[in-house]
Amino acid sequence: MQISGKTIVITRPEPENQHSCAFFKTLGANPIPLPMMAICPISDTQKCASIQSQFFDIDLYDFVIFVSKNAVREAIKWLDRCWPMLPEGVVWVGIGKGTTQLLQEEGIPATTNSGQTTEDLLRWSALRQLENKKVLIIRGEGGRPTLGDSLEQRGAKVNYLNLYERTSLDYSKSQLSQADSANLILITSGEGLENLQASLAKNVKMWCDKTIIAPSQRVAEMAIRHGWQSVVQAPGADDNSILQAIDCLQDI
Structure with missing residues (x-):
């Protein structure tokens, strides 16, 4: 499908939202x-004091x-304060190419495997044998436990470092109405989909x-369960x- 002339709703958080809008424009x-x-x-x-303490101990991992670009942006601020030079012996990992690239742009020699999701990362051979390995997962509060639980099952000792909060945004009926004629809805996370469902139901x-574009099989299946009739799974967010994914669609 040709994207030119189509109206697409971008639901990802800022600052990525404005970048995506510029890209599609x-x-x-x-x-x-x-x-x-x-x-x-x-x-x-108190939470910031705990965060700083964890960053000072990051060389123990x-x-x-x-887990995301947002995790990178917040972590960089703390790393600059706590580690003028990065500790040696740590394997820095990003979930997805975008997160990994941002780490590299910030001077962190990060690596990853192909794929864009937690499930893709868990298929990486480098994370199969983790007996007594220490793993730190940097994320937002309330993140999915899938990654940590899976790594613990492989023998890792997992800790979390929560650097940000996600809060749902409330929209009025008139604000949503501007998108009533949209051709496509872009969803980039399961939480984003749930928030959209709640906002639509409220109004x-x-x-x-x-047509809704989902970033993974998990989110696509969530959309189907919510009753979306045309769900397309993209290879990433x-x-x-x-x-x-849009290019593979028939014109609508």
């Missing part, structure tokens, strides 16, 4: 920014895994006849993966 699309959550750095004094909106 250059292709001739009409993007509508409708973030389904806000990313807020942890500000509680064999693997440090960043008595029915968008299930629209980044803009190029989304575009690849």
Whole structure:
């Protein structure tokens, strides 16, 4: 399907939302920014003290895994304060190419495998044998336990470092109405989908006849369970993966 002339709702959080809108606009699309959550750095004094303590101990870990670009952005601030030079012996890992690339741009020699999701990362041979290995997962509060639970089953000792909170955004019926004529809905996470469902239900909106682009099989299956009639699974949540999925669609 040609994206030019199509209206696409972008639900990913800022600052990625504005980047995606700019990307699709250059292709001739009409993007509508409708973030389904806000990313807020942890500000509680006691929590920040604990975060700093964990960063000072980051050299004790064999693997440090960043779950998202937001995790990278917040972690860089702390690493700059606590580690003028990065500790040696740590394997830095990003989930997905976008997160890994951002780490590398920030001077962290991160690595990953092919794929964009937690499930893809868990298929990586480097994370199969983890007996007595120490793993730190850097993420937002309330993240999925899938990665940590799976690594613990492989023998790893897993700790979490939560650096930000995700809060759902509330939209009025008039704000949602601007997207009533949209051709495509871009969803980049399960939580974003749930927040969209809640917002639509609150405002008595029915968008299930629209085509929804999901970043993974898990989120695609969630959309189907919610009653979406046209669900397309992209190979990842980044803009190029989304575009690849759209290109495979028949015109709508």
